[in-house]
Amino acid sequence: MSADGDQAPAAGSTGKSANASTGDFADAETVLEADGLEKYFSQSDSIFDRLLGGGGKVRAVDGVDLELRTGETLAVVGESGCGKSTLGQALLNLHKPTGGAVRYRGEDITGLSGRDMRPYRAEIQMIFQDPLASLNPRQTVGEILTAPMEVHGIGDSKADRRDRARDLLERVGLEARHVDRYPQQFSGGQQQRVGIARALAVEPDVIVADEPVSALDVSVQAQILQLLEDLQAEFDLSLLFITHDLSVVRHVADRVAVMYLGEIVETAPTDALFETQHHPYSEALLSAVPRIDPDARGGRIVLEGNVPSPINPPEGCRFHTRCHRVIPPADWEADQAAFRRAFTFRNRVESGAVDPEAARRRLEAEGEPSDDDAVAAHLLETSLPGSPSDLPSATREALEEAADLLVAGDEADAVDRLASVLSSPCQDETPAVVEPDPDRTAACHRTDPDAPGSPPADD
């Protein structure tokens, strides 16, 4: 670690570490690393569930490779339920990983016991989203700050630790005399400052910040972001910044990892990612961010449906059920947009969302004909986006047959019938992680030159 000190970034005026402009964290040493990290939560509550194998597993983090380099800010961004917080906690061993490894400066710290983990706790600290919930309301700020010092043997005496606490408070922009106050006597922004001071109390190398500014108002959020940036320079910290807010990412991060349904789908230096996205999910996510400047608004990509359940994630590429760039099979005769519409119908049928009985009831209530043919036509009309007329004839027939099968109660046959004409390499094969550009990774068939299916030709 001898040479790493030189990479300590000076306070960057752009809000990022100084080397960000050159994008040169590629050569920096890795501090914290996840290697195929998995965290599954078992849903089986009782011993009977366990014996009988009942209950599914929530695959919150599913095979994540990630490295945090010295002095950088790495943002992990994703929507709620994508597993980003679990990832952060698994890295800190707050959740025992169920697979894979976590390494701190090359040393395996996966699943260490509390006692063995202790020396590493002084190096890896965490900041939480809700500052008040993460501060003990019955302790003064002084007690909150000196407790971790005591555990880790920092400071010679009680008085020394108290002095350090006062000093820390000033470093995070509070006043030394606040040392005897209780957390609830502070405003939200000030509480978050206390949370940061506590993380810094043990002089860590790495801070994992889980949505540290999401609960704060913008004017206060900007204060905290600035503070984190100053402290990062001052203490030579490596920062893992977990957030859902892409505007914040743009300002604080050197690199970004985009997460979807337990997997990292793309990593890239921040500026490069905002310039071009190699994964359609990153593209959609970015396009959805509202913008103040009218000139900066582009076409919004509207994603289909909702995030699937992590208990039973889609096969192949996990994003394929919602992807706007889903790849048609090689023998597809129409354009990609037509395929996407038909594929949406297939996904809806497969997920069990199409209900012929409810459709029949509705037609009856409206006084419309409600025989089997009418119900099948109604299903197609409401569950297929657009009109079936401009689909290839073989596909149209398959859709109509599937609708008839659904009405007849043969859901399994309907699913099979649709699968026979509407298959996608995105569903059949899991995309490999490729490196389309230096220091970037993406897991999408479209960026993989060796991938199956037709390459992007539709746009």
Place this chain on the structure above:
Amino acid sequence: MATEPPVERPNRAGGRDPLLEVGGLQTQFPVERGTVEAVATADLSIEPGEIVGLVGESGSGKSVLAQSLMGMVEAPGEVVGGVVALRDSDLVREFAAAFPDAVTDVSEEDLALVRADEPAITSDAEAAATLAGPGEFVFVESRDADGDPEAGFVDVRRAPEAALQRLRGGRISMVFQDPMNSMNPTLTVGEQIAETVRLHQDVGESVSLPAELKRKIVGAAKNGEAWRRAIEMLEAVEIPEAEARADDFPHEFSGGMRQRAMIAMALSCEPDLLIADEPTTALDVTIQAQILDELTALKDAFDTSILLITHDLAVVAETCDRVNVMYAGEIVERAPADELFANPQHPYTQGLIASTPRVSNPDDEIEPIQGNVPDLIDVPYACHFAPRCPESERECFEREPDFREVGESHEAACLRRGPPGDRL
């Protein structure tokens, strides 16, 4: 209106009468240490078919303002002053018939007298409200040849509970931040929407207690008008397979779908005004984009005005026609959305925009506003932003800031803005 107003109204952009006119609204909460002035004074207007934004940080009083508009401020909170005028000729006729004792006629001459006495009053509604006797809340400004009310407004603030119940859900409805907490977990989504329809629209289905109990126990008839309307509404907010999903309970919906269902419920009676209080704050950004698109489309489809309350400047910039910026109980700036973000004038708005991280210009430094939102208990200084304001001077703490013209239909309440002669 019968005659041309004699003085120029700064609030009134364009030729149409506003649907909602809020003047001098004041809402207070008594606490042990004094009085919290959650809304100190607020003026606001919304025209038909407009999306108006109300943007502010937490503690700015924006949600209390919304509750005041609906007459649902929780005790011990109380709306102590001002007028909330809902202008609609059908509404005035309906209420004049239903509450004959509460009608008062105001003539242009009366209003002119009031205005001469109190130059601070700028809006018709505020002037008219000073003439109201006890219990009067239906203001008739002109009548047709048969003596039926032709123009006027209903003052929601003075309306009794019976009148409010007619208004809420029918004429004014609201969408909240957390749809899970605002839906009944024991009723299916379809049934909740159908219930609203039965209450406010004449579909010939009883809303008596026995009828409700029967529906609760044996389930609602799936061939009734109300149920059919519920499914149509779910379809209008683009819930796929609406007829099947109507049978689901709220917890079976995802967050985004729940919010859609809330919007469906709010729009089911085609209200004149929809108040959306942080409707997308709890949602993911891709879902937020869907809901905002939805709201804009529905506004046109149902001819509803929307008051969008949010802390998110970018959401306001993308969705709203006009914007009001609120800080510590006061509206400090109002302008058309494009104008406001291109040319912010009030120091608070400027600070707020400068502290918002943007996706588009990463090189702009984000500059925080120093300090915190003040405690609203008996605020001792005139301009509530003065202690945090980089430009404040002594007089800012002592003199109430008035609204000054700072651009095309653009006003800011700051002593240091406006025409050079008036500027501090």
